[in-house]
Amino acid sequence: MLKVALTGGIGAGKSTVAKQLSELGARVIDADALSREVVAPDTEGLAAVVSRFGPEVLTPEGALDRAKLASIVFNSPPARAELEAIVHPRVRARAREITDSLPEDAIVVQDIPLLAETGQAPGFHLNIDVEAPRELRLERLAARGLDRADALRRIDAQASDADRREVCDVVLYNDHDVHELERRVALLWDERIKPFAENLRHGHAERRPEKLQFVESDPAWFRRFEHLAARLRRVMGPSAVRIDHVGSTAVAGLPAKDVVDIQVTVVSLHVVDAFEEALGDAGFYGTVTFDSPKPEFPDIAQWEKRLYGYADPGNIAHLHFRSIDTPGQRFALLFRDWLRADPQARADYAQAKGVLAARSDSVTDYAEAKEPWFDSEGWPRANAWAAEHGWHAPLC
Numbered sequence: 001m002l003k004v005a006l007t008g009g010i011g012a013g014k015s016t017v018a019k020q021l022s023e024l025g026a027r028v029i030d031a032d033a034l035s036r037e038v039v040a041p042d043t044e045g046l047a048a049v050v051s052r053f054g055p056e057v058l059t060p061e062g063a064l065d066r067a068k069l070a071s072i073v074f075n076s077p078p079a080r081a082e083l084e085a086i087v088h089p090r091v092r093a094r095a096r097e098i099t100d101s102l103p104e105d106a107i108v109v110q111d112i113p114l115l116a117e118t119g120q121a122p123g124f125h126l127n128i129d130v131e132a133p134r135e136l137r138l139e140r141l142a143a144r145g146l147d148r149a150d151a152l153r154r155i156d157a158q159a160s161d162a163d164r165r166e167v168c169d170v171v172l173y174n175d176h177d178v179h180e181l182e183r184r185v186a187l188l189w190d191e192r193i194k195p196f197a198e199n200l201r202h203g204h205a206e207r208r209p210e211k212l213q214f215v216e217s218d219p220a221w222f223r224r225f226e227h228l229a230a231r232l233r234r235v236m237g238p239s240a241v242r243i244d245h246v247g248s249t250a251v252a253g254l255p256a257k258d259v260v261d262i263q264v265t266v267v268s269l270h271v272v273d274a275f276e277e278a279l280g281d282a283g284f285y286g287t288v289t290f291d292s293p294k295p296e297f298p299d300i301a302q303w304e305k306r307l308y309g310y311a312d313p314g315n316i317a318h319l320h321f322r323s324i325d326t327p328g329q330r331f332a333l334l335f336r337d338w339l340r341a342d343p344q345a346r347a348d349y350a351q352a353k354g355v356l357a358a359r360s361d362s363v364t365d366y367a368e369a370k371e372p373w374f375d376s377e378g379w380p381r382a383n384a385w386a387a388e389h390g391w392h393a394p395l396c
C-alpha cells in the first residue's frame with residue numbers, strides 16, 4: 001500500500017489536489033473532515049473540548065461552534081495547542097482505522113494541513129507540498145468567505161512554506177489556473193505515484209537512472225538523503241547505529257550520478273535481515289549487488305554488505321548496509337571526507353567523471369576513470385590523506 005501525505009498552507013489548494021487524485025484512483029483521507037467527525041455532537045471528543053473550553057463553545061443545538069472556538073484558539077497559541085492535543089490523536093486514530101480497512105493495493109492520500117508541524121512525514125512513502133503565493137491564497141480564501149484577518153491568523157499559526165518544503169519530496173506549485181494544476185497532478189500521478197505503487201506491489205526498488213550519467217551537484221540530494229534517513233530511523237530506530245550520506249552526492253560541488261548513496265551502519269548484517277519485512281513495508285528492498293567488478297578496489301576482496309534500494313522512481317537511492325568498524329564501513333566515510341576536504345581530489349574526481357560521462361556510460365569504464373585515486377602501490381590515495389589528518393584509514 002502506497003501511503004502519500006498531501007500538505008500545504010491554508011488556501012494553497014490541498015483539497016483541490018486531493019479531489020483530482022481521488023478522480024485518478026487514490027483513496028483520500030481528509031484530516032480536516034476527520035477533525036470535524038471526532039468532535040461531532042455526542043462524541044467523547046466534543047465532551048473533551050467542552051471540558052477544556054466550556055459550554056460557551058457549543059451552539060444552542062449542542063454542536064461545536066467552530067467560529068467561536070476559532071476566535072479563541074487562533075488568538076492564543078497555548079489554547080490552540082490544548083485543542084490540538086484533544087483533536088490530533090483522535091484524528092490519527094481514525095486515519096489509521098480507515099487506512100487499515102483499505103485494500104493492500106490502494107494508493108492512500110492523506111490530506112494533512114499540519115504535516116510539517118506534527119512530524120508525520122517519515123511515516124509516508126511520499127510527501128507532497130502544495131504551494132501558492134500568500135496573496136493568492138488570501139484571495140482564494142476571501143472568495144471562500146474567510147475574512148482576511150482570520151486567514152492571516154491561521155497562516156501565521158502554521159509552518160512556513162520552507163518548513164513544508166524541508167519535509168516534502170515533491171512541491172506542487174498551484175499558482176496558475178485549475179487546468180494547469182490538473183495537468184501537473186496528472187503528470188505526478190502517471191510519472192511517479194503510480195510507478196511507485198507498482199514498485200511497492202512487486203517488492204521492487206529502482207536500481208539506477210536509465211542512463212548512467214554525471215550531473216552537476218544538486219542541493220536536492222541532501223534533502224533526499226534526509227527524507228530517506230528519517231524513514232529508515234522510523235523503521236530501524238537504534239538498530240541503525242549511524243546513517244550517513246556517502247558517495248559523490250554527499251560532496252557539495254561534485255558532479256555525480258543521480259543516485260543518493262546512504263551507508264547504514266549496523267552491528268551485524270543479520271540485523272538487516274531481521275528488518276527485511278519492515279524495510280519492505282517502508283519501500284526499501286534488497287537489490288542484487290551490482291554485477292560489475294568493484295573498480296575502486298581491484299585487489300581487495302569485496303567487503304560484505306547488503307545493498308538496498310528505494311521503490312520511489314523519483315528518488316533513486318543505494319543503501320549500503322555495513323557492519324560497524326569494518327573496512328568497507330570506514331572507507332565509505334573516509335572517501336567522502338577526503339573528497340570534501342581535498343580540493344585537488346575533487347578536481348581529479350570531477351575531471352575523471354567528466355571524461356567518463358563524455359566517453360560512455362558503461363560501469364566498466366568507471367574503473368579507468370578512477371585511476372587518479374590510486375598511488376604507485378595501488379592503494380587509494382585517501383589513505384595518505386587519512387594518515388596526514390589523523391584519520392585511522394581502514395586499508396593500512
Ligand SMILES: CC(C)(COP(=O)(O)OP(=O)(O)OC[C@H]1O[C@@H](n2cnc3c(N)ncnc32)[C@H](O)[C@@H]1O)[C@@H](O)C(=O)NCCC(=O)NCCS
Nearest residue numbers: 010031032035066069070073083084087091113154157158
Ligand atoms: C479551530 C477550528 C474548530 C476552526 O474550524 P473551522 O471550520 O473554522 O476550520 P477547519 O477545521 O475547516 O480548518 C480550515 C483550515 O484551518 C487551518 N487550521 C485548522 N486547525 C489549525 C491549527 N491547529 N493550526 C493551524 N492551522 C489550522 C488548516 O489550514 C485547515 O485546513 C478547527 O480548525 C479545529 O478544530 N482546529 C484544531 C484541529 C486541527 O489542528 N485541525 C487541522 C487538521 S488535523
Ligand SMILES: Nc1ncnc2c1ncn2[C@@H]1O[C@H](COP(=O)(O)OP(=O)(O)OP(=O)(O)O)[C@@H](O)[C@H]1O
Nearest residue numbers: 009010011012013014015016140144176177178181
Ligand atoms: N489553481 C487554482 N485556481 C483557482 N482557484 C483555485 C485554485 N486552486 C484552488 N483554488 C480555490 O481556492 C480555494 C482554496 O483551495 P483548497 O480548498 O483546495 O485549499 P486548501 O489548501 O485545501 O485550503 P484549506 O487549508 O482551507 O483546506 C478553493 O475555493 C479552491 O477552489
